[in-house]
Amino acid sequence: MEKLKQQLQEKATDGRISCALARKIAEDLGVSYREVGKAADELRIKITNCELGCF
Numbered sequence: 001m002e003k004l005k006q007q008l009q010e011k012a013t014d015g016r017i018s019c020a021l022a023r024k025i026a027e028d029l030g031v032s033y034r035e036v037g038k039a040a041d042e043l044r045i046k047i048t049n050c051e052l053g054c055f
Contacts (some may be wrong), residue, residue: 004029004039012045019050 007025011017017040026036040047 001035001039004031004036004052005043008036008040008045014044016043016046017047020049022047 001048002051004025008017008022011021011025020042022036023033026033
């Protein structure tokens with residue numbers, strides 16, 4: 001979970017990250033989209049431009 005949070009913080013711009021990038025992080029780390037969404041919520045990072053309604 002710590003590596004996931006680190007990736008989100010590094011990739012987020014102005015507290016936001018795109019859905020496509022969030023999905024890529026999930027796939028690269030082998031975690032579920034739900035885990036990425038939960039980590040983003042905890043970090044107060046908003047996932048934008050959601051394409052599939054995953055988050």
